[in-house]
Amino acid sequence: MMRFLLLFSRQGKLRLQKWFTPIPEREKKKIVRDMTTMVLARKPRSCNFLHWKDLKIVYKRYASLYFCCGLDAEENELIALEMLHRYVELLDKYFGNVCELDIIFNFEKAYFILDEFLLGGEIQETSKQVVSRAIEASDMLQEAEIDNSDYDLELGWP
């Protein structure tokens, strides 16, 4: 099971955090700090896996963003790497050539995509098409609601 997923920039700024198990706030902060210092200190082209306490840390850098996740000790690091990659692909598909700013300014969207892909630290849907379809459908639903409410506003109708 994946315990957490963090996205942070080269400067160590957190861009997204997802905790799949409930962890106290203070503990979260400590983990984030440890992860950023540990991962950012790594030289380019070194191995993507680390051990930290009883967790396996898998990270990968995409452009200026580091994708970093913590796994249970029995997990397969390589599949986690593929999960990270799949998530990047999904983001890419949604935003169209995703960049760090896309995630900063639409961070809730990034979460929604993640929620369709992983649930409770387990992979939920392995098909990219199915995930994108679910995201599109929810977005459509949202737009329909917003359109309606605008209409309501014009009419002065609750």
Place this chain on the structure above:
Amino acid sequence: MALKIVKGSIDRMFDKNLQDLVRGIRNHKEDEAKYISTCIDEIKQELKQDNIAVKANAVCKLTYLQMLGYDVSWAAFNIVEVMSSSKFTYKRIGYLAASQCFHESTDVIMLTTNQIRKDLSSPNQYDTGVALTGLSCFVTPDLARDLANDIMTLMSHTKPYIRKKAVLIMYKVFLKYPESLRPAFPRLKEKLEDPDPGVQSAAVNVICELARRNPKNYLSLAPLFFKLMTSSTNNWVLIKIIKLFGALTPLEPRLGKKLIEPLTNLIHSTSAMSLLYECVNTVIAVLISLSSGMPNHSASIQVSLRSIQHYLGLLAMSKILKTHPKSVQSHKDLILQCLDDKDESIRLRALDLLYGMVSKKNLMEIVKKLMLHVDKAEGTTYRDELLTKIIDICSQSNYQYITNFEWYISILVELTRLEGTRHGHLIASQMLDVAIRVKAIRAFAVAQMATLLDNAHLLTGNTQRNGICEVLYAAAWICGEFSEHLEDPLSTLEAMLRPKVATLPGHIQAVYVQNAAKLFATVLRGQEGAPADRTVAQETSQLLIDRLPLFVQSANLEVQERASCILQLVKYIQKLQQKDVEVAEEVTALFAGELNPVAPKAQKKVPVPEGLDLDAWINEPPSESESEDEGRKPKGKAVFAKEESKHTKPRYTEVDEKELAKRREVRKAEQANNPFYIKASPSSQKVYQDGVGVEHIPVVQIDLSVPLKVPGMPMSDQYVKLEEERRQKDKADKKKKDKKKRREKGEKGRRRKGDSGPESEEDITPAHMVDITTEEMPENALPSDDDEKDPNDPHKALDIDLDKPLADSEKKLPVRTHRPDEVLRSPVDDGEGVEVVPELKKKSGKEKKDKKKDKDRKMCDIQGNLQDGSQVVVSVIFENKCDSFIKAMEFNVLDSLNSKLQRPEGAGPHDGLTVPFQLPPGISNEARFVFSVQSIVMPQKLKGTLTFIVKTDDSSTHEKLDFKLHFTCTSYLITTPCYSDAYAKLLESGDLKGSSLKLEGVSQPFHHLLARICFHHHFSVVERIGSCASMYSRSIQGHHVCLLVKTADQTVSIDAKCDEPGLLGNVLDEIKLTFSQC
């Protein structure tokens, strides 16, 4: 109403949205904290507005701020509000915020139970999806228990989108509420064969996670998984299944045999590295479970290992190493190459592997490689790691792999040249250990140590920081203790008394001083024989007398004390020398007695003489026992090496010969059962030599003669020479197998190379007799590896037998309808029971009914929601609990004068409202009804009926269900914050009428009491001083309600004021009821 919304939307235009916030933060790099605090103030304002869009926007911004590390727990309630919006857009944001901010101790979570249940049963699959996703992040044991049944129902939802989410979240539910596992498992198992691949993979995921923790309960699923493994083409799923098999095989070796073939097929066919890795891992697990290695298969593993990325390959190898060391040893070169890798973590893994790989044959080669790396290594951490690894590798299992201790000593000496290492300690303890335990090496060791002392200035660049000077401690002690092996004790003595020594740490100086005295004794003995040397002897005494005062002035007490003792001794000796008295013998006698290594557990081996009760007190000296105990119980493998570590305490310097002697006495004394030996005079040492129990102490017996070495040789040369020697030794090793003739020839060859001493044959025999520890160990000393599972492990609770058929009582999950019921422990009536539980913000009542011979069941969640002070919205959840279809439901209430159900225009005052849906078995849905309320002063009960048609396969019947709706006065109150100054003004105004209430025997803490009033009766605390608090709330029609709550000795008095005395009276009655129920 319309104006309000327009106003809201205008407000909204001026509000910051998330993008503005992010941009703002980026533009205020210098004063970020200040900027954010103004933003938070704005957000607080926005959250106070009624417009849900504004609130959602505010919550969205808060979620972002939470990520930046700001505390947003204060907004938990607002998050719940946004979650309960009927619009998906806002609901989504609310759930996102909740999943980011809520954790088990967030108290508002218990308010969400019904909202989540509502969303789970929403006709819109995305509402359900969003609720499931959120729940997966913040599910608590209570939520899990209350919602388990709902989620279980969703596992058979028509939409695969919901099914897969429900299946995955069941794992979280199991963890929090293990009782749900058995009832839910059959359905979960069904999902393994779900037509939708997503649901199937979700089920595999969950069962894998479960099985990995408690594999034995899942063995019966093995055939099913085997089928899946051979049929599935989805790599994600395959990996999970193969991992599952890895957990199962240790329990069922037959499974392993069956697996090997499909796994090797996969290994050869797959192109996915992750799958390959998983296969290899499982094959390893299988191999471990099958005790007999399978050479052909391990060969194929090796091929695949090489192709895997280095790091994981090394990890996998370390697993193989434990059971099949041979197959890894052939990869030695590969692993040594990994030491050159740029990545430190790869190098460290490789080091770990090397530790397990060494043998007598390759030890020197590997260590040589490591030494090269030590020279090259940058970064002290890695270098220190290398250093400890070298020492670990060499010293493992009692120096099992070392065939030549001279070589090892030189390696240690080499290591002392490392600058800035923290492990001087470690090296020193190794030196001591080897010198003490391997008798044959002493001469060589002493020579090396003397050189070290002579070159001490090289080691002590920056004394305070430099850990390496610890080595001098060992060196000084070895030279002193075994001074008879010194070639030139005088020069060593001189080296030990250099003024520079005074810069060393205290505990080292102390050893220096003490051992200088030992050396002095040796020098005297060497010199007194010849009369010509008398003057030299006297000069030596003079040297000590000149140099020792430096130490007498030391700030370190230990050094000072020893130095002044010895100084006096030397002065006395000098006097005797001037009178031409022979003193050497007596001085030497001070330090007489041989130091024998004693195995750590030797003491236990000594049989207790008959009739001796060791527990009985002989005297009553309790204070004395402490220091002795410490000395008696060396814990490590080597007595002195371990003790050495205590030397950081300067007062406790036991290498001092006298103290060692004392210790011997202690040991001896124990054997002889005579405690008075402790204070025996030196002469008793002779008694010790042939003491009764000595034979029982196993003593390291290393019989090897050591070739002479030239002491004082520069380090680097020595290393080269050792290398040479090592090669010769290797040759000799081979030759040893041949006849003696050829051996002699080999010796000649060596001599030609210019070795200074005659090299004996014993040098060739591996000098590793240190393995006596095995016999020293008590037979029953088993390694206590069977560590119990962590009792806190949540997975332990899931160790449940799943094959046992379900009992009837288990078939249905216990359903708890509403959490506050639990808290209040209010009587839950069956049949016509009516109960109202105040709930949620604005004003809500809640009614629950559980009736109708278990045939069907409806839950009415009355959420009175008055925007304008006269309307109550009642949400009713209808749940069909029978096995038949329910349709044509009609909801009707008998109106009272005060409260009326709002019916569509044109309908008569007694017409029922049609519920706009039908209910298949096991499904629940929600409908809302609006009531208009005139007066809110009195609580009210409305009677109503629900009529519906139950449709079975062959017939349909018309049925009726009676219920009551209970509107309490509390439910008309809205939690409204109030500032203390406004509160004071309100009280001063004199418009309010008072009333009071006394509660006896309330034992709960005051803050619980306040929380209870806040939670159940919608008050907020204005101010709290000690055991007194003022509280405020407002009704939907604008009545102010003020409370002053005081507590003393289990008595709570509440003074209340309100502009409507009727309302106040009823509210107080309800408060009383709340506390009488607890």
